Structures are given as structure tokens and as C-alpha cells.
Amino acid sequence: MLKTENKQKRALPLVRTKKTRKLIGDIVCFAVALILSCILIIPFLWMLICSVQPESSLIFMNPPVWPDPIRLVNYKEVFFEIEMPLLFKNTMIIVVSNMVIGIAASISVAYAFARNRTREKNIFFSVLLATMMLPWVVTLVPQYIIYNKINWLGTMLPLIAPSIGGSAFFIFMFRQFLMAIPKDLDEAALIDGCGRLGILIRILLPQCMPIIATMIIFSFNGSWSDYVGPSIYLTDPDQYTLSIGLSKYLVANSVTPWHRVMAGCVLFSLPMIVVIFTCQKAFTRGIVASGLKV
Amino acid sequence: MIKLKANGRERVWFYAFLSPWIIGFLAFTIVPMLTSVYYSFYKIHVFNMNVVEPTFVGFKNFKYIFEDRLFLKSIGNTFTYAIIRVPVGIIVSLLVAVLLNRKMPGTKLFRTLIYLPAMIPIVGSTIVWRQLFSNDFSLLNFLIGNIGLGPVKWSSYDNAMGSVLLMSIWCGIGPSMIILLAALQNVPVSQMEAAELDGANAVQKFFHIVVPMLSPTLFYLLITGIIGALQAYAEMSLLQMPGDSTTTMTMVVVQNMYRMDGYGIGYSSAMSWFIFFVVGLITVVFFRVTNKFVYYEG
Numbered sequence: 001m002l003k004t005e006n007k008q009k010r011a012l013p014l015v016r017t018k019k020t021r022k023l024i025g026d027i028v029c030f031a032v033a034l035i036l037s038c039i040l041i042i043p044f045l046w047m048l049i050c051s052v053q054p055e056s057s058l059i060f061m062n063p064p065v066w067p068d069p070i071r072l073v074n075y076k077e078v079f080f081e082i083e084m085p086l087l088f089k090n091t092m093i094i095v096v097s098n099m100v101i102g103i104a105a106s107i108s109v110a111y112a113f114a115r116n117r118t119r120e121k122n123i124f125f126s127v128l129l130a131t132m133m134l135p136w137v138v139t140l141v142p143q144y145i146i147y148n149k150i151n152w153l154g155t156m157l158p159l160i161a162p163s164i165g166g167s168a169f170f171i172f173m174f175r176q177f178l179m180a181i182p183k184d185l186d187e188a189a190l191i192d193g194c195g196r197l198g199i200l201i202r203i204l205l206p207q208c209m210p211i212i213a214t215m216i217i218f219s220f221n222g223s224w225s226d227y228v229g230p231s232i233y234l235t236d237p238d239q240y241t242l243s244i245g246l247s248k249y250l251v252a253n254s255v256t257p258w259h260r261v262m263a264g265c266v267l268f269s270l271p272m273i274v275v276i277f278t279c280q281k282a283f284t285r286g287i288v289a290s291g292l293k294v
Numbered sequence: 295m296i297k298l299k300a301n302g303r304e305r306v307w308f309y310a311f312l313s314p315w316i317i318g319f320l321a322f323t324i325v326p327m328l329t330s331v332y333y334s335f336y337k338i339h340v341f342n343m344n345v346v347e348p349t350f351v352g353f354k355n356f357k358y359i360f361e362d363r364l365f366l367k368s369i370g371n372t373f374t375y376a377i378i379r380v381p382v383g384i385i386v387s388l389l390v391a392v393l394l395n396r397k398m399p400g401t402k403l404f405r406t407l408i409y410l411p412a413m414i415p416i417v418g419s420t421i422v423w424r425q426l427f428s429n430d431f432s433l434l435n436f437l438i439g440n441i442g443l444g445p446v447k448w449s450s451y452d453n454a455m456g457s458v459l460l461m462s463i464w465c466g467i468g469p470s471m472i473i474l475l476a477a478l479q480n481v482p483v484s485q486m487e488a489a490e491l492d493g494a495n496a497v498q499k500f501f502h503i504v505v506p507m508l509s510p511t512l513f514y515l516l517i518t519g520i521i522g523a524l525q526a527y528a529e530m531s532l533l534q535m536p537g538d539s540t541t542t543m544t545m546v547v548v549q550n551m552y553r554m555d556g557y558g559i560g561y562s563s564a565m566s567w568f569i570f571f572v573v574g575l576i577t578v579v580f581f582r583v584t585n586k587f588v589y590y591e592g
Contacts, residue, residue: 037407062431105314112311138566142329165318176510210476265418
């Protein structure tokens with residue numbers, strides 16, 4: 001059966017064969033991707049199912065119970081009970097400032113590491129890598145004491161200001177990406193009298209849109225779900241972020257309303273889903289190809 | 295003379311672009327780091343996030359590390375975890391990224407779905423992941439039971455590390471996949487077409503074009519993967535396998551245990567610096583060895 005199919009294929013003109021091949025490949029890949037996604041979303045799906053349970057205790061049943069009736073009011077209840085609009089606004093302030101400052105700083109530093117030729121850059125790069133190697137929790141107490149001394153406790157500053165130095169992970173990631181881009185174009189621009197900043201902004205960044213989108217996704221998700229930082233530094237309920245609001249809600253009741261907490265968790269992850277979905281627009285090839293082809 | 299001048303100019307723009315990191319490092323990183331060095335030589339009591347009554351103990355904290363059976367055992371656990379987590383994570387993410395880089399309908403949705411497990415907030419994740427892997431009510435056992443498999447004792451002594459690894463890779467595919475997808479966008483189409491004309495098949499294209507072109511990113515994933523895996527603790531503390539099982543205790547889990555205890559800050563700081571040197575040593579070795587195989591343009 002398979003053999004005759006192959007023979008038939010060979011008999012067809014080249015274009016047709018290529019098309020059928022592409023189609024078969026598409027179907028196989030689609031099936032694999034579908035199966036993989038179905039397996040990987042199980043935890044999220046479970047969260048979704050829990051969020052519409054009519055009763056909290058039903059979440060812990062063995063074997064699991066399908067929600068009957070599906071209770072969508074959970075979402076409305078948790079939305080108003082934890083004052084989500086306020087939490088959303090606070091979280092957004094931290095997320096956006098971290099993202100803008102952190103990514104801009106990381107790009108600048110990564111550019112220096114990727115394209116500069118001074119010898120001491122290796123020393124600085126080693127220090128940068130070293131900062132990733134100390135378990136970060138060990139600096140929590142000293143950090144707290146410092147922020148206490150400069151009166152930053154109870155403000156959002158400890159959660160925003162450190163992003164001025166960029167993130168070591170972003171810097172390293174962006175450096176690797178820049179180093180994979182041929183130097184011909186920016187060297188040509190340098191000879192034409194373009195400044196270093198001009199090269200970065202006008203020549204390199206347009207080729208880096210996919211990795212910038214990646215940094216936006218990571219930065220957004222990171223600050224959006226950050227729990228440890230806000231739980232230490234934010235004391236005023238008016239400044240609480242979404243993750244703090246949710247965890248306070250968790251312990252506020254004598255019996256935890258898990259079904260509503262789960263509804264809150266789903267609402268919590270919605271903005272992250274929107275960001276990852278829209279950022280994929282940058283994942284299109286062709287920018288490099290068009291920029292460099294002679 | 296001219297060379298010196300050029301060098302000077304090179305240096306000026308280096309520091310200009312590096313300045314945000316220098317400012318951040320001096321203002322927010324170096325002081326807490328050095329303070330933790332100071333702590334590691336003291337016996338310290340922390341109360342309400344305030345340090346009270348520090349007593350100088352010299353190198354005693356460091357000496358204890360080598361007598362601490364739990365910590366010594368955790369070193370082995372950490373290495374077991376890292377040796378499996380890093381390569382499996384990279385290979386699986388690479389395959390998924392190549393698969394979803396294909397032009398076919400639904401890729402955007404698939405990428406988002408595969409990223410979803412990494413987006414479950416901490417508040418919900420304790421319930422969700424523990425229910426998947428617990429012994430008495432395991433959602434996973436329920437699901438694989440439907441297709442005639444299992445039940446598996448996920449959190450038993452023998453399986454606990456496997457469960458942690460499974461969960462960690464499960465969450466980690468999405469983010470690594472996104473990084474690799476970004477890098478895949480810059481693999482020149484012309485090279486792929488040229489290889490196709492030369493009659494290269496998919497496997498040959500993968501190993502001779504895709505992998506070399508992705509090597510800077512794969513190198514990044516390897517190095518940060520090693521650094522991250524040797525400091526792993528979130529997955530372990532999240533799943534919280536039974537107390538008598540010490541198979542999932544990693545170095546940072548043990549370090550955290552002492553940190554949570556108000557009297558252990560000094561000791562846990564010493565431990566952190568010990569971990570720092572272990573991670574540093576291994577990273578340097580891998581950095582040196584693998585950097586040779588990375589293909590950089592120009």
C-alpha cells in the first residue's frame with residue numbers, strides 16, 4: 001500500500017509532490033502539537049474546572065467531580081471581594097515600569113557585551129554571571145534592612161528601582177542573540193558615520209524584535225506573578241498587587257473558598273495569556289533576510 | 295598612538311552602555327551580597343526582619359556544612375536533578391520549538407497552550423500541582439487510569455524525584471520554547487533553501503543548519519539551566535513530598551530551611567556562599583568547554 005503510494009508520488013510533477021509532502025507533514029505536526037498541548041494544559045484545565053465548581057469541597061473529591069451546575073458567579077464574587085480593579089492597577093504600575101526600565105537597561109548592557117572589543121568586558125561579564133549564582137533568597141534580609149534605612153518600606157520603590165540595572169538573564173540572553181547577528185551591517189553603518197546608539201536603535205533592534213517580544217513576555221510574567229517581593233515590601237492594602245490580594249483572600253476566611261480562589265487565579269493569568277498571544281506577532285521571519293541579502 | 299586612541303574610544307562607549315548595570319550593581323546588589331558574606335561569619339538571630347545579637351564565630355558556619363549530613367545528602371540530590379533536568383529540558387523544548395516554527399494553522403494557539411502551565415499563579419499552583427502528584431488523590435492517576443495505566447505512587451520515596459522532575463520540565467518547556475522560537479526567526483531562509491536544493495533532508499537540515507545557528511541560544515539555555523537547576527527549590531517546596539523522604543531535598547531547600555529558622559541566618563548565609571562556589575565552578579567548566587562549539591556570526 002505504502003509502496004504504491006510512493007510510486008504514484010514519484011510519477012507526479014515535482015510541485016505536486018512537494019505540496020502533498022507539505023500537507024502530510026502539516027497533518028502529522030498538527031496532530032503531534034495537538035496531543036502535546038492537550039497533555040500540557042492539564043494543570044491549567046484543572047484550575048479552570050475548579051473555578052466553576054458550585055462548592056469548594058467538591059475540588060477535593062476522589063475521583064474528581066464534574067462541576068454541576070457550572071457556577072460562573074464565582075468569578076464575579078472573587079472579582080469584587082478582592083477589589084480586583086485596584087489590585088490590577090497597582091500590579092500594572094509595577095509591571096510596566098519594571099518592563100520598560102528593565103528591558104531598556106538590559107538591551108543597552110547586552111549591546112556593550114556583544115559588540116565592544118575592550119578587554120575588561122570579560123571581567124564584567126564574569127561578575128554578571130556570578131550575580132546569578134548566589135541563591136537570591138540569602139540577600140532578602142540585608143535588602144530589607146537597607147530599604148528600611150532609606151525609608152522605602154511600604155512603597156513600590158523596592159519593587160521597581162532595582163530594574164535600573166537590567167536583569168542578568170535578559171542581558172545574557174540578548175547578548176547571545178546579538179552575537180548571532182552578522183556584524184557586516186553595523187560595521188558598514190559605522191563607516192558611514194552612524195553612532196553607536198544609532199546602530200543599536202536603527203540597525204540591530206529591528207532585527208531583534210522576536211527576542212524583545214520574548215523579554216516582554218518574561219518580564220511581564222515575572223513581575224505580574226511576583227509574590228515574595230510585594231509580600232515583604234508592601235504594607236498598605238491600597239498598594240497590594242494581585243498576587244498579594246489573592247493570597248490574603250486565601251487566608252481571610254476560616255474555610256478557604258477554593259472555588260473562588262481558583263476563579264481568581266484564572267482571572268490572574270488572563271493578562272499574561274493576552275500578552276503572550278499578542279507578542280507572537282513579532283515571531284515572523286524575513287526581517288533579517290531582507291536586511292542582509294545583496 | 296592611533297591604536298591607543300581607538301582603544302580609548304572603545305572604552306568610552308563600553309562604559310556608557312554598561313552604566314545602567316554598574317549603577318544597579320552598586321546600588322542594589324553589592325551591598326546585600328557583601329552583607330551576606332558578613333553574616334556567614336556570625337551566629338545571628340533575626341527577629342521581625344531585624345538582626346539582633348550577632349556573635350562572631352569565625353569559620354565555624356563553614357565547618358558545620360561539611361558535618362551536616364542532610365546538606366551533604368542534598369548535594370547528591372541536586373546533582374541528580376540537574377543532570378536530568380537540564381539536557382531533557384533543552385532537547386524537549388528544542389523539538390517543540392522546531393515543531394511550532396512550522397507554517398501551519400494554530401501555531402500561535404499551540405504555543406500559548408504549551409506556555410500555560412508556567413502561568414499558574416503561586417496561590418493556585420499549590421493546590422493544582424499537589425493534586426496532580428499526591429499519593430491519596432492523584433489527578434494524574436485518575437487520568438492515566440482512564441487509559442488503563444497506573445496507579446503510580448508519585449510521592450513515594452523512589453518516585454518523588456521523578457515527579458519533581460516531571461513537574462519542573464512540564465512548566466519549563468514553554469519559556470525555553472519561546473526563547474528558541476525567537477532565535478529560530480533569525481535562521482536565514484536562504485541557507486535552508488540552498489540546503490534543500492542540495493537535497494538535504496529534514497534531519498540533515500536540523501543538525502547542519504538549525505542547531506549551529508541556534509547554538510548561541512542553546513548555550514544560553516545550557517548555562518542558565520545549570521545555574522538554575524543547581525539552585526532549584528521552588529518545585530520541591532511546592533510539591534512537598536512526604537517529610538520522611540529526603541530524596542527531593544536540594545541544596546537551596548536545605549539552605550532555606552535554616553534561613554526560615556530565625557537563628558539560622560548566619561549558617562544559611564555560609565551555605566549560600568558554599569552553593570555559590572559549587573555553582574560557579576561547574577558553570578565555569580561548562581562555559582569553557584561548550585563555548586568552543588558555539589557558532590557566532592562575523
